[in-house]
Structure formats: structure tokens, C-alpha cells
Amino acid sequence: MRFTFRDAVDILVVAYVIYRLIYAIQGTRAITLVKGLAVIFASSVVARALKLRTITWLLDNITTAVIVALPVVFYPELRRTLEEIGRGQFLARWRSGGASTHLQVAAAVARAAAALSAQRIGALIVLQRELSLKEYIDSGIALDALVSEELLRNVFEPRSPLHDGAVIIQGNRIVSARCVLPLTNAELGSAVGTRHRAAVGLSEQSDAVVVVVSEETGIISLAVGGRLQRYFNEVRLRERLEYHLQAKPDRRFAFGGDV
Numbered sequence: 423m424r425f426t427f428r429d430a431v432d433i434l435v436v437a438y439v440i441y442r443l444i445y446a447i448q449g450t451r452a453i454t455l456v457k458g459l460a461v462i463f464a465s466s467v468v469a470r471a472l473k474l475r476t477i478t479w480l481l482d483n484i485t486t487a488v489i490v491a492l493p494v495v496f497y498p499e500l501r502r503t504l505e506e507i508g509r510g511q512f513l514a515r516w517r518s519g520g521a522s523t524h525l526q527v528a529a530a531v532a533r534a535a536a537a538l539s540a541q542r543i544g545a546l547i548v549l550q551r552e553l554s555l556k557e558y559i560d561s562g563i564a565l566d567a568l569v570s571e572e573l574l575r576n577v578f579e580p581r582s583p584l585h586d587g588a589v590i591i592q593g594n595r596i597v598s599a600r601c602v603l604p605l606t607n608a609e610l611g612s613a614v615g616t617r618h619r620a621a622v623g624l625s626e627q628s629d630a631v632v633v634v635v636s637e638e639t640g641i642i643s644l645a646v647g648g649r650l651q652r653y654f655n656e657v658r659l660r661e662r663l664e665y666h667l668q669a670k671p672d673r674r675f676a677f678g679g680d681v
Contacts, residue, residue: 532660534574544637562601
């Protein structure tokens with residue numbers, strides 16, 4: 423059997439589709455399930471090689487049960503994907519590599535921060551990048567809503583029950599509100615409060631980008647890699663968010679330069 427150019431194209435297309443699927447579920451609850459399936463599959467291969475019939479039978483049945491349960495567990499995600507395919511947005515998002523999503527999220531967060539700043543309303547907005555923030559997401563109240571300026575402003579309204587704590591954004595969705603973040607031990611000066619200490623604390627322990635709006639002064643700040651930079655306006659904040667959301671985070675958290 424000869425290996426032809428058509429076979430090469432076939433393999434490359436399948437590899438690309440698998441890569442994009444893995445990229446799409448990265449940082450979501452689906453990735454945990456995929457890892458679990460990979461462990462079960464690897465265990466099944468080992469059991470077959472060692473001719474452990476009972477274990478092989480058990481693992482095969484577990485795999486079948488999990489695959490049957492997938493459409494039920496991930497019904498919201500599947501429905502959303504099918505809707506995107508129907509509107510022609512799915513392939514467009516793949517071609518853009520998620521860049522358009524980053525631009526939309528950056529713009530919405532920057533507009534919300536500017537509006538909250540003008541009203542002297544405090545806010546703490548976390549944008550997750552590659553490293554999971556599950557521990558902090560679980561500390562808050564689940565939302566799972568598309569990012570929008572209006573929703574962010576409503577969440578941080580002083581009379582809102584979600585006002586205290588942080589909002590965490592994954593991709594283009596607000597996944598949780600009223601989240602508790604770790605405080606930094608670094609000396610930040612008396613001009614900043616608890617929100618700023620929480621923003622820096624989280625940025626020290628993850629690659630997240632954190633936007634802070636001061637309730638006392640309305641000053642907009644940005645924390646990345648354990649460093650805090652202040653006095654942003656809407657345009658400058660949007661530009662920095664676009665840069666950080668599309669840039670590859672430094673796994674060592676040694677960002678070094680200005681945020």
C-alpha cells in the first residue's frame with residue numbers, strides 16, 4: 423500500500439481538527455474528562471498486553487458508559503457549538519485562532535472598567551489565561567454568561583449581592599463572581615487597598631491578568647506577574663489586555679517588564 427499525497431492531506435486535516443478541539447476545551451471542565459479517558463485507554467492497552475481479561479472487560483465497559491454519558495454531561499457546550507456551526511461562526515473562530523474573541527473581551531472589560539471608574543465603583547476582574555483558576559472559581563458563585571460591558575457593570579453595582587469579591591473570565595464567558603483571591607505579602611504602599619492586594623496576590627500565583635478599579639479614587643490598575651501598574655484609561659487598558667490575552671504567558675511568572 424503506497425502512501426500518497428492524498429493520505430498526507432487526510433492525516434494533516436485530522437491532526438489539525440484534533441488540535442483545535444483540544445485548544446477549544448483547554449481550561450474547561452471537558453479537559454479533565456479527556457485526561458480521564460486517556461488514563462482509562464492507556465490502562466486498557468496495558469491490560470490487553472498483559473492479558474488481564476477481567477480488568478480489560480471492566481475498563482471497556484467503563485469507557486462505553488462514559489462515551490454514552492458525554493452528550494448528557496456536555497449538552498450546553500454541544501448545543502452552543504452546533505449553534506455556532508449553524509450561524510457560520512465556528513469555522514470563522516477557528517480561522518482567527520480565537521483572536522476575535524480576545525479583542526471582544528478586552529474591549530468589553532475596558533469599557534466596563536472605564537464606566538465603573540467614572541462612577542467610583544470598585545471592581546476586580548480576572549482574566550484567566552493558560553493556568554486553571556478552578557480553586558478560586560469554586561470559591562465564588564457560578565454564572566456562566568457571555569462577557570459584556572453591561573453585565574460586568576451590573577455585577578459590581580454596590581447594591582448587587584455579587585458586588586464583593588472578584589469576577590473570573592474564561593475565554594469569552596464570565597464563569598464565576600464574588601470569588602475570593604489570595605492577598606499578596608508584597609509592600610504596595612498605603613495608596614492601594616484590599617482589591618489591589620488581591621489582584622497582585624493572584625497574579626503572583628498564576629498567569630492571570632487582573633483589572634482593578636479603585637472605589638475611593640476611580641483609578642484603573644492592571645496586575646500581571648506580581649506587578650501592578652496604575653492610571654489606565656479605556657484605550658490604554660484595552661491595548662494592554664489585547665496584548666496579554668494573545669501573548670504566550672511566561673510559565674515562570676518572571677514577566678520582568680512593565681505590564
